[in-house]
Every structure is written in structure tokens, then in C-alpha cells.
Amino acid sequence: MDRTKESTGKIVIHPATIQLFIDATWEFAHSIVWGSEPLSEAESNIIQYYIREYYEAIPAGQFTQRAMAHFSSYCEKILLTRKYERSNSEGFAGIRNWYERWRKKRQLLKRLTQAGFD
Numbered sequence: 001m002d003r004t005k006e007s008t009g010k011i012v013i014h015p016a017t018i019q020l021f022i023d024a025t026w027e028f029a030h031s032i033v034w035g036s037e038p039l040s041e042a043e044s045n046i047i048q049y050y051i052r053e054y055y056e057a058i059p060a061g062q063f064t065q066r067a068m069a070h071f072s073s074y075c076e077k078i079l080l081t082r083k084y085e086r087s088n089s090e091g092f093a094g095i096r097n098w099y100e101r102w103r104k105k106r107q108l109l110k111r112l113t114q115a116g117f118d
Contacts, residue, residue: 055070
């Protein structure tokens with residue numbers, strides 16, 4: 001990652017680095033959720049605004065270690081949302097409960113694997 005230090009010694013993430021993550025996240029989300037359906041510039045800008053907030057919330061000193069994990073997590077949630085939407089008549093309305101059940105199942109499987117129950 002491209003990091004710079006201000007004269008105060010504080011680590012600052014170069015805006016171009018954050019923009020690369022925003023662009024990659026947006027392209028992935030757009031292709032999975034909307035496919036070739038075009039969005040208005042206003043819709044695109046709003047979505048990218050929230051993606052920017054997502055990455056800018058990562059503390060600068062931890063950005064290098066956490067940005068890829070945040071990207072992967074975001075993409076995984078997009079894929080899960082798409083899967084849920086296609087297989088559930090409730091659409092996006094029921095995603096939270098479904099995701100929580102999926103997350104708990106995943107945690108249980110991880111604990112069982114760690115305990116040697118493959």
C-alpha cells in the first residue's frame with residue numbers, strides 16, 4: 001500500500017490507494033448485483049460514497065493489514081446477498097436473519113474443525 005507520513009509523523013493513506021479499493025469494490029458489486037444494467041451517475045456516486053466510507057473507516061496505521069480483508073469481506077457479502085436473493089422470495093428484506101444464521105453455522109464449523117472434528 002502507498003503510505004505517506006505527514007510532518008507530524010502520522011501515517012496517511014494516499015487517496016489513490018483508497019480509490020483503487022473503491023473502484024475494485026464498485027466494479028465487483030456492479031457486475032454481481034446489476035450485471036450489464038446501467039445505473040445513473042447519481043446512483044453510482046451514492047454507492048461509491050458509501051464504499052469510500054467503508055475503507056476510510058480503517059485506521060491508517062492498520063490499512064495495509066486490513067484493506068484486503070475488508071475487500072474480501074465486502075465481496076463475500078455481495079455474493080451471499082445475490083445467492084440469498086435468488087433463492088428466497090423475501091428478496092433483500094430477510095437478509096439479516098439469513099446472514100446471521102449462515103455466520104453462526106460458519107463459526108460452529110470453524111470451531112469443530114479446530115477441535116479436530118473434520
